[in-house]
Amino acid sequence: MEQTLSLLEGHRSIRRYADEPVTAEQLDRILGSAQMASSSSHMQAYSVIGITDPQLRERLAELAGGQRHVREAPVFLVWCADLSRFAEAAGMHGAELQTSTEYFLVATVDAALAAQNAAIAAEAQGLGIVYIGGIRNDMRAVSELLELPPLVYPVFGMCIGVPAEEPDRRPRLPRTAVYAENRYPAGSRREGLEAYDREYREYIRGRSGGGRDTTWTQEMSGRTAYPPRTFTGLLREQGFRLED
Ligand SMILES: Cc1cc2nc3c(=O)[nH]c(=O)nc-3n(C[C@H](O)[C@H](O)[C@H](O)COP(=O)(O)O)c2cc1C
Structure with missing residues (x-):
């Protein structure tokens, strides 16, 4: 297992x-x-x-x-x-x-x-x-x-x-962002996304040897704008x- x-x-x-x-x-x-x-x-x-x-x-x-x-x-x-x-x-x-x-x-x-x-x-x-x-x-x-x-x-x-x-493993969204019980979670996800952005930024910096500095929400907002x-x-x- x-x-x-x-x-x-x-x-x-x-x-x-x-x-x-x-x-x-x-x-x-x-x-x-x-x-x-x-x-x-x-x-x-x-x-x-x-x-x-x-x-x-x-x-x-x-x-x-x-x-x-x-x-x-x-x-x-x-x-x-x-x-x-x-x-x-x-x-x-x-x-x-x-x-x-x-x-x-x-x-x-x-x-x-x-x-x-x-x-x-x-x-x-x-x-x-x-x-x-x-x-x-x-x-x-x-x-x-x-x-x-x-x-x-x-x-x-x-x-x-x-x-x-x-x-390195690419960090995923926090569990609370993708899993809920019984009903879709109400309210803003902003706090969770901001916490994830901090972790993701570190990962991207590490992966690019410091050459790239971006967050997940930044990447996604760029991508979905097209x-x-x-x-x-x-x-x-x-x-x-x-x-x-
Ligand atoms: C349907 C699908 C299409 C993807 N297309 C590409 C692609 O064209 N080129 C690429 O390098 N990676 C591609 N990926 C890989 C994703 O970028 C990758 O799974 C994601 O960034 C998470 O990283 P990880 O798989 O290393 O955990 C694709 C993944 C999926 C599921």
């Missing part, structure tokens, strides 16, 4: 990898663990694509905003939400697939749960991982490159490899119905 909990509590994203392969056995355990994740109504509404072609990897690294670790990681997986199997299953039984925002969410959550199981299975084998949301910078280009059929979209990528760095990536148009073109 202690080993499992320490593994979970010791997570950090790894972005530098040793020049060592991830073995076929390791990858098999990673994918096997991913497949055992819980899944809404047992729909298993995801697919995962391993990118072994170096040119394709290079292109994905560029599309993800030039992230070096995407190019360098021994393994790079693209986790996709996938409703395409249900169109096929429906056709096999003379039925019609009804999609909706609910199924979009089901598929996205299924992909995330499978991926997080994979992440833990990788870490349990001494490997390091980092998720890559950057592949959604240009979802259309990624979908074309991977020849994704209708009713499939790329949710995020994941780099996996033997760690060649040992970053319009996020937009892709509902592409999702609709891909056959996802984002209505009830």
